[in-house]
Amino acid sequence: MxxxxxxxxxxxxxxxxxxxxxxxxxxxxxxxxxxxxxxxxxxxxxxxxxxxxxxxxxxxxxxxxxxxxxxxxxxxxxxxxSPTAPQRSRFETPKGVVTDCVDWNKAIGQRFSDQVMPEKPMDWRSYPYPFIYGQADDRIFDHSNWRQCALQALGKREFSTVTADSFERDDPELVKYIALNTLPRRGIHAKPEQILITMGAQNALWLCAHVLLNQRRMAAMENPGYPGLRVALNLARCTVASVPVDDCGMVLDALPAETDVVFTTPSHHCPTNVTMPLERRRALLELASRNDFIIVEDDYEFEMSFLNPPEPALKSLDEEGRVIYVGSFSKSLFPGLRLGYVVGSEVFIREARALRAAILRHPPGHLQRTAANFLSLGHYDALVARMGQIYRKRREIMQEAIARCGLESVGINVAGGSSFWIKTPEGVDARDLALALKDRGVLIEPGHVFFERPEDGARFFRIAYSSIESARISAGITLIAETLHSFGKR
Amino acid sequence: MxxxxxxxxxxxxxxxxxxxxxxxxxxxxxxxxxxxxxxxxxxxxxxxxxxxxxxxxxxxxxxxxxxxxxxxxxxxxxxxxSPTAPQRSRFETPKGVVTDCVDWNKAIGQRFSDQVMPEKPMDWRSYPYPFIYGQADDRIFDHSNWRQCALQALGKREFSTVTADSFERDDPELVKYIALNTLPRRGIHAKPEQILITMGAQNALWLCAHVLLNQRRMAAMENPGYPGLRVALNLARCTVASVPVDDCGMVLDALPAETDVVFTTPSHHCPTNVTMPLERRRALLELASRNDFIIVEDDYEFEMSFLNPPEPALKSLDEEGRVIYVGSFSKSLFPGLRLGYVVGSEVFIREARALRAAILRHPPGHLQRTAANFLSLGHYDALVARMGQIYRKRREIMQEAIARCGLESVGINVAGGSSFWIKTPEGVDARDLALALKDRGVLIEPGHVFFERPEDGARFFRIAYSSIESARISAGITLIAETLHSFGKR
Structure with a gap:
């Protein structure tokens, strides 16, 4: 027929x-x-x-x-x-309409949806002036070599290794590369057993929080600080001390004596970008030794040090094994990749690995192998160098425009980074500014989400240059300044 | 120079x-x-x-x-x-050797490494008789089309979509496919807002446990049951009731009246393979309505129904919105993929999504898109059909050999599956058997890991046919029987 x-x-x-x-x-x-x-x-x-x-x-x-x-x-x-063609069995769905008879307010044992996280419009690419942070710039990324590496990882020869359930183990190639090449760039020496691959930095921070903390312990984090960390600490049910930040990073005098774990971003403080100088780093380590606390160092974005060579990581100065180091490829490769890593004492890594196995087993094998290939062929370093050149140019334009328009930039990073932290004039709430700018095609990030008490951040915002073309920067900053100016006149 | x-x-x-x-x-x-x-x-x-x-x-x-x-x-x-070639900055590692001065027994706030999970040798491929469960068979998987779909997902056109940080959102293509094609095969009708993509079934079960349970609540699970679930429930700190299983699945009379959430595997009970008949399913739903509890249905392996069409999912009978459905592609595609999904009430999915964002943001975009491509081009159904044909043949050989050798198989599944659950003769501990068989090149899975009290499972083991060639099965079963026999003579 x-x-x-x-x-x-x-x-x-x-x-x-x-x-x-x-x-x-x-x-x-x-x-x-x-x-x-x-x-x-x-x-x-x-x-x-x-x-x-x-x-x-x-x-x-x-x-x-x-x-x-x-x-x-x-x-x-x-x-x-074909007489033996694949078939789909189908069933009638129940005739009666499903009416939700469950009182979900009661049925839900714990709520998570009330955590404050930065909101970013999914359609940010359609805005002419996206000063948005942490997204990949498709124009810079090396698609063709990434595809090549992905293909290689999916080749017959490697296929069985990367598609198997590896239980709790990580891809040995990726771990080896990180140990031999990535960590030495930060002055860190680690054995493979001291490295755990994670689903990005968020996953790494969450694992650290859960292994190190409980209801009877205290964690200290920077204020302002990374909102994803605050969420992870809240889930760990520990007490959270918010520690202020000055031009040298976390203010050590403000650390409560009973702190068990300190979370810090010494290379590029999130969100102000300040770099913690060597002297403060040493003081922090000495304090950790004296008060017997653990330090979790979030070293995101260290590759973006195109102005000066990056400072060695805090962990490279650590002679007592007190520092747990968190790294990520999300900024330098692309955020949707979701690969990061934690480096720490073997005892700690063993617990973090067991917890990771309980929540997701392991990061997908072929992503790990693709990244390992991309790294080991030198494409990663080439990409970072290319990004550095482009970011350096964008940063110059940003700086010039910010100065010309009289915006107040605070907390300059000496190494580079990918954003500026700006303070609004008295009486201007950055949330209102962001709303008004969105209508004019400009995306900025209001700063309240980074603060323990959002009202303390009402006068701050972040503008990044990682996703906006050089040619648009000047006009975008001018629009920000004009809009700020019109607020003053109201 | x-x-x-x-x-x-x-x-x-x-x-x-x-x-x-x-x-x-x-x-x-x-x-x-x-x-x-x-x-x-x-x-x-x-x-x-x-x-x-x-x-x-x-x-x-x-x-x-x-x-x-x-x-x-x-x-x-x-x-x-090149004068501007990529460079690596390197630092001296501290001269003094790092001595771990931290008392990690004190520093660790919570231990996770003492959870019992099945141990599987990483080198199982080198054993001639790997009756190992849940690993991909490279000989069946459709590499070339998977690579093709991965390449397409990494093409310039889709690249920006799949590499962006999509915050908490999932790939709309994959969600749409699951809603329109996968779920109807199980008799389930769901809107995209009722679906959450997870990092495999383990991640889905962990999310369900954490959203629905807390220290004051009680969960019920099958005993024997899936060890990964027991780990997830322990992490949720709830009370865990272990409910026995008979030839029709979970014994409802043994469910404590104060149960808040029941976790069950009605299609293929893990590990005995029994299928819960329609009558018991209806009784379970009625009980849930009467006692006001939630059911989490783990529908792993439903595609492996090559003997009879699969029973519709428990969720398809649910008229009150009480059933949360967990599905996975790990068995049918490959376990290293780590993609699964949860289907449930919107209120529940919103909380699970927020929790997922806090622990890992979202499953990697390009894996989601690769799977969506593979599914929507019909390769997935073709693969499942091919696996069904091969498994059917292997199962026949298994059954014949088991009967011939007089092994005691318990809890037959009417639809298919990928393993048998075997009971040893009085006095033979399956752990000893497994050790002795390993020396003879045979891998089996001792059953104690599935039991609340491991000693209750001493006389059970699982043998799967998902990774062993047909030609090896008969000789492998014979070796098992011979070794069992030699135990009897000791």
Missing amino acids: PIPIDTFFLDPKFEGTLQQKIQRMISEGVLSGRFIPGAKLPSSRKLAVHLGISRITVTLAYSELVSDDYLIAKGRSGYYV | PIPIDTFFLDPKFEGTLQQKIQRMISEGVLSGRFIPGAKLPSSRKLAVHLGISRITVTLAYSELVSDDYLIAKGRSGYYV
């Missing part, structure tokens, strides 16, 4: 090649039961004419469908739906 | 093409500071002769290195290390 040719239409909404559209059309027809086993397909010539495409495309699609056993080829008589 | 040609050696241990080996050798030389900016490389002809490879390979590697700015080409005079 031939299938009538006019039942064939290509789905214009489906993104894919023409050949894939044909495959999808036919496999869907088979799976949905429209095309029954034994039914005869139109000849490739007829279907090609009907769809207005080349015959070879149809032929290639048909061969693919044969290898997936949707179709069989019968000599010269053509293609038929 | 030319770099002496005899400093060039290809790393035989590095897995990659010849061209990649050259790129790596040179980029490493530059990054490590051995090749300094301005140094002249050997001509491609000379290097090719020196390494004994073709000149075009060297030329291609040189061009790649130029595009990464490791090298520059100077007209006819050849290739030089």
Whole structure:
């Protein structure tokens, strides 16, 4: 029984090649039961004419469908739906409409949705002036080599290694690369057993918080500080001490004596960008030794040190094994990758590994191997160098425009970074500013989300240059200044 | 200054093409500071002769290195290390050896490494008779189409979508496919807002446990049951009731009246494989309504129903919105993929999404898109059909060999599955059996890990046929029977 040719239409909404559209059309027809086993397909010539495409495309699609056993080829008589074609069983959904009879306010044992996290519009790319932080710039990223490395990781030879359930183990290639190449750049010496791969820095911080803290312990974090860390600490149910930050980073005198764990961002304080000088680092380590606390160093963005060589990590000065180091590839590769790592004492890493296994087993193997390939072929260092050059140029333009427009920049980083931290004039709330600017196509990040008490951050905002083209920066900063000015006149 | 040609050696241990080996050798030389900016490389002809490879390979590697700015080409005079080549800053590690001065027993706030999880040797592929559960069989998986779909997801057009930080959102393509195609196969109707993508089923169960439970609540799980669930429930600090299992699954009379959440595997009970019949499913739902508890249905492995069409999911019978459904692609695609999903009431999904964001943000975008492509092109259904055919054959051989050798199989699944649950004769501990068999090249899984009290499971073991070739099965089962027999004689 031939299938009538006019039942064939290509789905214009489906993104894919023409050949894939044909495959999808036919496999869907088979799976949905429209095309029954034994039914005869139109000849490739007829279907090609009907769809207005080349015959070879149809032929290639048909061969693919044969290898997936949707179709069989019968000599010269053509293609038929395979008698053993994949099928989908379908069930009637219950006749009665599902009415939610559960009192979810009662059923939910713990709430998580009330945590404050920065809101970023998903459509930020459509804004002409996206001073948005932490997104990849597609124009800089090295797509073709990344794809190449991904392909290699999915090659037959590596496939079994990277697709297996590796229980709690990480990809040895990636761990080795981090140990031998990435960490020495930060002055850190670590054995593979002291390294754990995580699903990005957020996952790393959450793991640290859960292993080191409990309801009877106290954590200290910078205020302002990274909101994702505050969320992780709240989930660990510990007491959280908010420690102020000055031009040299965390103010040590403000650390409560009973602190068990200090979380800090010495290289680039989040969000003000200040770098903690060597003297304060040594003082922090001495204090840790005296008061017997652990330090978790979040060394995000260290690669973005294009102005001066980066300071060695706090962990490189640590002679007592008190520092746990958190690194990430999200800023330098791309944030959707979600790969980071933790370096610390073996005893600690063992517990963090067990906790990671309990919540997600391990980060996907083939992502780990793709990253390992990209790193070991030198593409990563090339990318970081290229980003540094571009960021340096953007930063110069930013700095010039900020000075020209009279914006008040606070907390300059000596090494580079990817953003500026700006203070509004008296009486201007950065949230109002952000709203007004959004209407003019400018995205900035109001600073309240970084503060323990959001009202303390009402007069701050962050503007990043990691996702905005150089050519747009000056006009964008001018718009910010104009809008700020109009607020003053109200 | 030319770099002496005899400093060039290809790393035989590095897995990659010849061209990649050259790129790596040179980029490493530059990054490590051995090749300094301005140094002249050997001509491609000379290097090719020196390494004994073709000149075009060297030329291609040189061009790649130029595009990464490791090298520059100077007209006819050849290739030089670029003056702006990527650099690595290195620091001296502290002179004093790091002595761990921290009392980690005190510093660690919570221990996780004492959880019992099944141990599987990483080198299981080297055993001739791997009756191991839950690993991908490379011989069945459709590598080439998966690679194709991964490449498409990494194409320029989709790249920005899949590499961005999508905060808490999931890939809309994958969610849509699950809603429109996967769930209807289980009789489930769900809107995208009722679906959350997770890092595999373990992550899904952990999220459910943490949202629904707390220290004052009680969860019920099957005994024997999935050890990963027991770990997740312990982390949620709730009371855990262990409920026995008979030939129809969880015994409802044994459910404590104060249970808040019931975790169950109705399609294929883990590990005995029994299927819960319709009558018991209805009774469970009625009880849930009467006692006002929530049910989490772990529907792992439903695709492996090659003997009979799968029963519709418990959730498809749920008219009150009490069932939360957990699905996974780990068994049908490959376990290293780590993609699963949860389906439930919007209020619940909102909390689970917020918790997921706090621990890892979101599953990597390009894995989600690769899976969506693979599913929507029909490759997934083709793979499941192919696996079904192979598993059916293996199962027949297993069944025949088990009967012939007089092993005692308990809890047969009517739909298929991928394993058998076997009871040892009186007095034989399956752990001893497993150890003895390992020496003979046979891997089995002792059953104690599935039990609340490991000693209750001393006489059980699981043998899976998902990773062993048909041709090896019979000899493997014979070895198991022989070894069991020798235990009886001791």
